[in-house]
Amino acid sequence: MTIRRLSVYTRCLLQLEEDGVKTVSSQELAERFNLNSAQVRKDLAYFGEFGVRGIGYYVSGLKAELQKILGLHREWPVALVGFGNLGSALFHYKGFARQGFRISAIFDDDPAKCNREVNGVPVLPARELGREVKARGIQIGIVAVPAESAQAVTDQLAAAGIKAILNFAPVRIRAPRDIRLKDVDLSIELETLSFYLAKSAR
Amino acid sequence: MTIRRLSVYTRCLLQLEEDGVKTVSSQELAERFNLNSAQVRKDLAYFGEFGVRGIGYYVSGLKAELQKILGLHREWPVALVGFGNLGSALFHYKGFARQGFRISAIFDDDPAKCNREVNGVPVLPARELGREVKARGIQIGIVAVPAESAQAVTDQLAAAGIKAILNFAPVRIRAPRDIRLKDVDLSIELETLSFYLAKSAR
DNA sequence: ATGTGCTAGTGTTCGTGTTCACATGGCGCC
DNA sequence: GGCGCCATGTGAACACGAACACTAGCACAT
Known part of the structure; x- marks a missing residue:
């Protein structure tokens, strides 16, 4: 799996959180990087079930999960x-x-x-x-x-x-x-x- | 095809040329980058037949070819x-x-x-x-x-x-x-x- | 309480890129 | 001049990652 993409997602989530966005769908994330929405979902689902069907992903929750995976929750x-x-x-x-x-x-x-x-x-x-x-x-x-x-x-x-x-x-x-x-x-x-x-x- | 690898080869050939090495085999090149020798050959053969069977590749000749492919023969x-x-x-x-x-x-x-x-x-x-x-x-x-x-x-x-x-x-x-x-x-x-x-x- | 709509999760298909293994073909030595 | 050596070039097998299309599950409205 390409870890780089997780970093990119994290970057994006930080931005979304600053903008006050609460939830985001795989589709929306994908569009920002010219990716396929299925790929975004696969990437995220690989590490656990972070999303909520019918809603998408909670921005701050997903951000925290990804940061933890990437080891960015610590200094x-x-x-x-x-x-x-x-x-x-x-x-x-x-x-x-x-x-x-x-x-x-x-x-x-x-x-x-x-x-x-x-x-x-x-x-x-x-x-x-x-x-x-x-x-x-x-x-x-x-x-x-x-x-x-x-x-x-x-x-x-x-x-x-x-x-x-x-x-x-x-x-x-x-x-x-x-x-x-x-x-x-x-x-x-x-x-x-x-x-x-x-x-x-x- | 990954163009990045061509750049890497070129870098290596510059070094080899400086060191006075005349010919190099795909095997030798591969070892320097933990690659497969077949991959090196495929990468190079894709753009033309630059090698000589039984010998390998002439360092300066191959370098010139790669630079041309990468557009590095000009400023x-x-x-x-x-x-x-x-x-x-x-x-x-x-x-x-x-x-x-x-x-x-x-x-x-x-x-x-x-x-x-x-x-x-x-x-x-x-x-x-x-x-x-x-x-x-x-x-x-x-x-x-x-x-x-x-x-x-x-x-x-x-x-x-x-x-x-x-x-x-x-x-x-x-x-x-x-x-x-x-x-x-x-x-x-x-x-x-x-x-x-x-x-x-x- | 039930149905509808929306989106995550996932098995399968598809394509690209990597590896394997062999045949090809120059070069030098006898 | 012919024969053997050795590394390239390449078709076929393989593996991995990406895309598709379907299923599952949650939320909200009725």
């Missing part, structure tokens, strides 16, 4: 490694906090950036990574360093006992099997776009 | 809208330039950021978007503005005749059917990670 402390352009963009990105991801420590090798606080979050030298990650019980790490240092950072995170890594560096990194690793390659997205442009120009 | 001028944290991160991101994507104009509504140049690229007020995009023949736009203004920016880009949009704003935006639209939602990626963490903690 996740996150370590951000790399505080360059991308790192600060991610740090200031509003979307993370809204879903319960709290960047609770930033690491960077540049001494000029270290040993100060940004919005109450400490920026620390990379050598303190292991200790801090353990001390703060951090399970998620975000890698936002240049390609060259991505593998070294990953190894450090792994050694510190992190459970999941979101990698923004444009290289394939290797991590122990028990660590969930997800790559976000910004230029791959652009490349698929250019493929379609090139094709239609052909 | 794509790109418009970047939004020059906040994320915008500058994207602007400085090395990966784009390497694949032929050249950000040739930046737009922002903040007058403090406008009417100057960054690394030779002009930062212009958003109201000039339409004119500049047309004048420069820009076909690809990157939306890196807050959620609130994403739709307005999209409409402007569409009116300016842009062909493809890469959207980083965490909202679903609507664009005319003939515009290729791709969303990158940074927190969805984190959410899938938290799903697996929450599951294994269960």
